[in-house]
Structures are given as structure tokens and as C-alpha cells.
Amino acid sequence: MADIHSVIGTKNKKGQTYTDTWKLMNEAPRTPSFFTGSEVIKEALRRASCDVMIAYPITPQSEAAALIGELFAEGYIGDYFRGESEFAVMSQCAGAAFGGARVFTTTAGPGTMRAMENFPMWSGARLPIQMIVTCRGINSPLSIQPDTLEIAYLLNTGMLVWHAETAQDFFDWILKGYMVSEEPDVHLPLALCCDGFFVTHTKDVVNLTPADMCLPPYDPYRSPVPCMDMECPPVRMMRDPFVMKSNYISYATHASWQQEIWAAVERSRKHSIHWLNGLIDTENTDAEIIIVASGTAVSQGREAIRLLEDEGVRCGLVKVKTLRPWPEEEIREATKNAKHIFVPEFNVTGWLAKEIKATISNPERVHAGPRVCGGMTMPPEIIVSEIKTALGMKTFSLAGRGS
């Protein structure tokens, strides 16, 4: 197998040049393009040197998954097929990753939930699969609307979990994500989440890297566990399978394996900081009021801050980019001056607010809202109103509007 560095500068069968990823992402020229989020996923994949993509239809990721099929037909992806269910798809992804492939898939809402058993298996087996999650409702009655509740279920799987705000994030993070995931000291799957529809179905200007440059291929022999391709000695893995033993060695093995996965999540921190330029972005963190958010709630927060400025209220912003690894220190530091911390979220339980409360001192500063769910939009005005109410300022009443 050629090692990554020796292929840089050479061309793949589509004539794309394998390019050092840092140069590709930071130095190569960018072309502004007006695309939907789904099209952006396709364009990122065109440049990702992906070996296997496995698809299954579910709104709002179906379009992206089908567009990647077109890429396969054009010869940009090694193999592509529709699996029979998300559970099967995620196992098929695992099989491909066990076999040393760079793997990509997309899902949403009920698909994420259907596949759930696979995710701790992926991280336990150290498979650096990338899964796009275009979040949608998981409640009954059936909903296809944007809602981020499913992310809460991913947080303890041992996967890396990132939450993109915009299509630009998406484009860059798909490519950078592989760089972090595939580091030998990380080697974990990545759930790259976005808010369905808001990001997937709206058009935005995205600056794309040149289409004739692509990532260096994945090198499965940098994996911390053997690649299952019979290209290295098939050593016996253990004397007795630990599942059968109820003894201290068995417990210690399982415990240390779990600890190692979470240590790998921790070790991804430095790589994520390097590639994403920090785990969080901040604006005006000297303000007494700070909005902390992830996903499109960040955009709404930014707009609310502008509205509040017009009324003389100064407000800072923290955009949380990675949920795993969790930017504990960064959030603590960014909110240390804040008297009030608002956490707008697109889900009913407020999982982000809970994480933040568990992170900072004086957690009573956290106002866990506003929250919308079930597909409701979050007009910046409701964030403004939440903040003004908390500050004891006069605000309009939503219920009274129009009466």
C-alpha cells in the first residue's frame, strides 16, 4: 500500500490531484458557488477520496444520498449501494471500514434511532466512518420536520459529534472530519450533524475548493487495530473471549477498552482545534449576557444579538462546533464574565443547556431556552424576548400578538 505522503501530487483515475489536506483547505483557491446543503455534501464528497458510500432514503438527507450516487456513477466513489434499512446500512458501513475503506453515509431522525446499536460498536471497533446526520424529528406522531433531539442520543456513543451551522461548515468539516477521525491516536467515527432542511434544503453561497484536487486516500494500516483484510498476520486476539468470563480480568479489559475510547475522544481535541481553528467560536465574551448555541440556533442567536444591540443591550455569542469532544475549558472561559447565559435550542429537552450547566460554575446563570421543537422555526425575536424577560425589561407578548 502506498503511504499517504508518496501519493501527494499524483492523480487519481478521475484526474484529481491528491493534495495535502492542509494546503487544500487553507491555501487552495476557493470558488464561491450558490448551492443547497445537499449539493454541498455532494461537492465535498467529490473531493473526499471516498471508497464506499452506502445510502438509504430518509428525509431530509435523501437528496444528498442520491446525489452521491451520481458521483459514484461518474467514477468518484469506489462503491455505492442502497442498503435495506439504516441498521443494515450502518453495519454495512462497519464491514467496509473493517475492510480498510474510507466510508461515508448519511441519515436522519428515525434512521439514526433505527441504527443506534451500531454506533457504540463503531467506536468500540475504532472505525473512522463518517456519518452525516441531517437532524429531523423522532417523535410520534410521525414528523419530518427539523428537530435536534436525536443528537442527544449520539453523545454517549463514543463517536465524535460535530454540529455544523452552515453549508460552508458542512463542506469544510466533511473533509477536515476525515483528517481528525483517521488520526491513529483517534481513529473514531464522526457524526457530522446539521439541522435538517434549514441547512440541507436552503441555498447559500459556499466557497468550494478546486474540483480537481482531492484528499489523500485513507491508509488503513495507520489504524490502531488490525485491518481485517488478511494482509497482516491473523494473530489470536485473546485466549478466551471476554464475554464468557465473569472475572476481574474480563471486567478490567472491558473497562479499559471503554476508557481508551473516551481517551481517544479526548485526544481528538488537539486535532479538532488544529483543523477547526478551535472547538468554539466567540464574539464579545466580555458582555454580561451570552448566547451559547450550536447548529442553526447560532445563526438565530447572531440575529437576535443584532436586534438587541439596536435596543442598547450588549450580548456575546459562543458557537459550539464540537459536542464530542466537549469544549469544557473553552466554554468555562468564554462564559466566565457572563451573568446570564441563554441557550436557544431546536429540541424539547434542552440537551445543550444541560451539558453547559454541568460544565460551568454557578449554573443558575443558564437560562435553558428559548427552545422550539417539532419543526417550529426560531425567530430571533423569541430569543430577544426571552432575554429581555429575564432581564426584567418590557417585551411584547407572543400570545397577545394580534389581539
Added chain:
Amino acid sequence: MSKERIQISEDLYDIMPPDYQDLVKSATYGKEDRGWKDIGTSKELIEQHSLCAGCPESMAFRYILASLPNPEDTVMVGSTGCTSLVFPMVAVHNIHSLFGNQNAIASGLKRALSVRFPGRVKDVVVLAGDGATVDIGLDMTLQAWFRQEKFTTICFDNELYANTGGQESGLMQKGFVAKMAPVGKLFDKVRLPEIARESGCHYVVNCTVSKPSLVEKVIRNAVHIAREIGPTYLQLYTPCILEIGKNSMEGLQEMRDSEKPTERFAYKEYISEPAKQLLAELAAKDKERKAAAKQLAGQASA
């Protein structure tokens, strides 16, 4: 994998486990006519395992591993169940991930290996219990066949969920009283071999593992056909002696009793037309090769 890959550096030789030293010395990776007869004179690709004493699954494992035509380039996929107690002791790469997803894992694996090693043989063989194959994993079993995925599926049919203590399974016989079938199983043993044929398998065999030569033949056929044509399925009776109340010595007799012409494991085989053609070609080549070898040996001694 070439056999050189498993060689041990001289400096490290004495600290390697004896079973690994034996693998390097006398395992039959790469041997053209490997088969069950190598058992006893070569290092087997299986080490001590923790199945119940006398469990027919262990015989089945030994025969299968001795018969794989190309173990140096074969990856096996297992599932949860008694078989998963053995795989950590198997000297070909093998994957355990979840219960019932084995044919999905194998689908992704086979495709990845085809993308990464174009033009090279990389066989994939699934080996799982009846619960894994027919109950919890049935959709993935069938869908892999519908899609004509090129790997072999082997089901160790012990007609119950052994690893969890003997519960009813889809391949259990009707009327059998078991855990979770307190008044006896109410429906027939699922006819998976017939379903396999209808689902697009090119080679289907239903038999016991009482005869190693038979196991060798069906394994070789199944792997060759899967490699060249499409999915193949072997359903092998490996009775759970523990749960049906037999002693360690009684597994073989149980299999012999169940393979009589009127019994449920009487030998049954289906071969598709393209698979028949392939087998004929392989047999012809084999004959040619043996004749040539004989001639060469004759010349040498003359």
C-alpha cells in the same frame, strides 16, 4: 497475504506463543489441496476453544477451517452466539460486531476488499447461528442474497438459541418444548434452504457435519461459487448436545440419526446452472493439474 507475512523475526522467535510458532511452521496457508486430511499432520487454524466438551460446532469449525480453499486471503464474519466463543481462536481475520448483522457486515466488507484489491482474490465467509441467520438477522441474510453479494453464508443450525440458554428459534422443530416455547413450538421449522434458492443463492446445501469429506466438498464449492458467481448458503446441523440432553460422546450419533433419508437433515443440494458450469470447469482443471503432476512425478522417477 503471502505466507512470508506471518514469519517471525529470528530475534523474537522464542518469545512468540507456541501456537503462533506452530502456525508459521506447519499451517497450510497457501497449500493447493488443503483439506480435512491435513488435520493431525499440520497446525490447524483453530486453537483451544471454550465450547462445551463434545459440541459438534467444534468439529464443524475444524473441518471448515481445514477446507477453506484460500485461508490466506479469506476474512470470516461471525455473529453473537456459541460461535463467537471460537472466533477469537481462529487464525484467519474475523469480525464480530453485533448479533444478527453478519450478512450486512459481509456485504460492506466484500465490497471494500473488491475496491481495495481489484483483480485479487479475497474471499468472505459468514458463519453464524440459526438465531442470527434466520430470526434477528433474516432481513440482512435475504437482502444480501437478493443483491447477489459474492460471499458464502454458513448457518450452524442447532435448532435453538444455545448461547442464551436454549430458547425457541425459527429453525427449531415444530412441537419442541423449550424456553420461550413453553407449550411446544407452534410453527414449522423455517425452510431457509428453499428460501435461499428462491432468493438467488447459486449453491445451497442442507446437511450435517458428520462426514469431514462432505464438509470439505461443500465448503470448497460454496467458496468458489461465491467468489465467481454469487451468494451461496450452507445450513449445517451442529446439534446443541447440552440443550437436547446428550452426552459429550453423542453428538456424532445425533447427526447420523438426523441425516437419514427421511430425516430433516438428509443431504439436499441445489446448484444453479452457471454454478454447475463453474464446478465442471474447476473439476476439469483439477483433473488436468493432477494428471500433469502425475506425469511429472513419473518422469522424475523414470
